[in-house]
Amino acid sequence: MKFLMIIMTSVLVNNYVLSRFLGICPFLGVSKKLNQATGMGIAVTFVMLLATSVTWPIQTYLLDRFNLGYLQTIVFILVIAALVQFVEIVLKKYLPALHASLGIYLPLITTNCAVLGVTINNIRDGYTFLESMVSSLGCGIGFLFAMVLFSGVRSRLEDAEPPKAFEGLPITLIAAAITSLSLFGFSGVATGLFGG
Amino acid sequence: MTKVQNFLKGLIKENPVLVLILGTCPTLATTTSILNALGMGVAATVVLLSSNMAISALRKVIPDKVRIPCYIVLIAGFVTAVELLLHAFVPSLYDSLGIYLALIVVNCIILGRAEMYASKNGVLDSAIDGLGMGCGFILALFAMSFVREVFGAGSFCGIEIPVLSRYCIPILAKTPGGFLVFGCLIAVVNAITKGKAIKKKDFGCAGCPSAIVCGKLSCTDEAKVGEEAAK
Numbered sequence: 001m002k003f004l005m006i007i008m009t010s011v012l013v014n015n016y017v018l019s020r021f022l023g024i025c026p027f028l029g030v031s032k033k034l035n036q037a038t039g040m041g042i043a044v045t046f047v048m049l050l051a052t053s054v055t056w057p058i059q060t061y062l063l064d065r066f067n068l069g070y071l072q073t074i075v076f077i078l079v080i081a082a083l084v085q086f087v088e089i090v091l092k093k094y095l096p097a098l099h100a101s102l103g104i105y106l107p108l109i110t111t112n113c114a115v116l117g118v119t120i121n122n123i124r125d126g127y128t129f130l131e132s133m134v135s136s137l138g139c140g141i142g143f144l145f146a147m148v149l150f151s152g153v154r155s156r157l158e159d160a161e162p163p164k165a166f167e168g169l170p171i172t173l174i175a176a177a178i179t180s181l182s183l184f185g186f187s188g189v190a191t192g193l194f195g196g
Numbered sequence: 197m198t199k200v201q202n203f204l205k206g207l208i209k210e211n212p213v214l215v216l217i218l219g220t221c222p223t224l225a226t227t228t229s230i231l232n233a234l235g236m237g238v239a240a241t242v243v244l245l246s247s248n249m250a251i252s253a254l255r256k257v258i259p260d261k262v263r264i265p266c267y268i269v270l271i272a273g274f275v276t277a278v279e280l281l282l283h284a285f286v287p288s289l290y291d292s293l294g295i296y297l298a299l300i301v302v303n304c305i306i307l308g309r310a311e312m313y314a315s316k317n318g319v320l321d322s323a324i325d326g327l328g329m330g331c332g333f334i335l336a337l338f339a340m341s342f343v344r345e346v347f348g349a350g351s352f353c354g355i356e357i358p359v360l361s362r363y364c365i366p367i368l369a370k371t372p373g374g375f376l377v378f379g380c381l382i383a384v385v386n387a388i389t390k391g392k393a394i395k396k397k398d399f400g401c402a403g404c405p406s407a408i409v410c411g412k413l414s415c416t417d418e419a420k421v422g423e424e425a426a427k
Binding site (some may be wrong): 019072117138165167170172174176177189 | 280281301302304383
């Protein structure tokens with residue numbers, strides 16, 4: 001039940017992109033086409049899961065044990081950067097087909113604040129290892145969901161003719177505001193359903 | 197370019213948030229109140245100034261191939277320092293900024309300036325550039341938070357405004373309002389600069405701050421994928 005609630009919360013209520021403002025850059029940059037948006041979303045989910053599975057043990061068994069909590073930021077960003085590089089090399093060597101479709105998004109993810117955000121948040125929320133993995137999965141799915149949803153909105157935007165000053169980014173942001181408004185309706189749903 | 201011009205370009209002409217569209221996440225997330233926004237702005241400026249100076253001082257020592265990881269480690273070090281200082285001396289701000297303080301590490305403005313400016317220029321110029329960009333960031337955050345707090349919550353720096361607080365628009369202080377106000381602000385800047393800002397940073401891969409990390413390779417690859425998909 002707790003897992004369901006974590007997933008529900010991270011996908012709909014606390015959606016990383018649309019209500020916590022993490023990972024806005026890829027959300028705005030790569031959401032023009034549906035296939036690219038899906039690719040980016042899957043790659044982010046994958047890296048989030050992988051990063052959590054590495055950073056959680058590091059935090060619990062290394063940093064906490066030796067009172068090195070203040071090194072969290074440095075260690076996490078380095079681990080994520082190294083991990084992304086490593087995954088890219090492995091994919092290139094052994095799964096070239098997957099690399100061709102997802103590989104190009106991987107370097108973009110290193111500086112994605114959603115990935116660093118999810119790893120730090122899992123620690124701050126005091127989740128166990130399994131809960132952290134579920135929450136990362138939820139956040140990844142939430143990210144994918146937001147990307148797919150927004151790529152649909154954006155394809156409609158292409159035909160629109162906004163005032164000159166609003167062309168490009170401004171009108172996209174306003175569309176994002178309306179998309180985020182639609183998720184806004186879910187606030188309170190998780191606590192209402194699961195009594196948390 | 198004189199030193200004054202170098203400083204001023206960050207404020208308006210190359211404002212990191214409103215023109216270069218860097219660092220959107222903290223801009224949207226921490227601007228619900230003016231004090232939060234200013235705290236975020238100052239913290240990021242301190243990190244930007246020190247990382248710009250350090251990177252420019254070390255630019256001849258750092259090997260070209262591993263420069264991005266080096267920059268990230270330097271920046272993360274400064275961010276940790278700022279985090280510890282805030283935790284010790286301004287705990288209330290530390291609590292309200294929460295995770296976004298740690299996320300200054302991945303703030304694209306800082307890595308962006310390191311790559312675009314500090315790695316090619318002297319220490320003094322880089323410091324001025326960092327200071328200018330930081331002030332531009334603070335300015336943009338202030339403008340955003342001013343609209344969102346005054347009209348969204350009807351207060352200014354936590355002090356209630358008599359009439360406005362009864363007729364405020366709460367949605368502006370919530371998530372959708374962040375996107376909305378940001379979009380409108382960029383539109384205002386576009387209108388003032390008569391569209392020059394849009395042309396310069398056509399939105400897409402060039403506007404993507406990660407472009408500096410992924411380099412030309414991925415971006416051209418991505419453009420190719422896009423073209424193929426279009427076919």
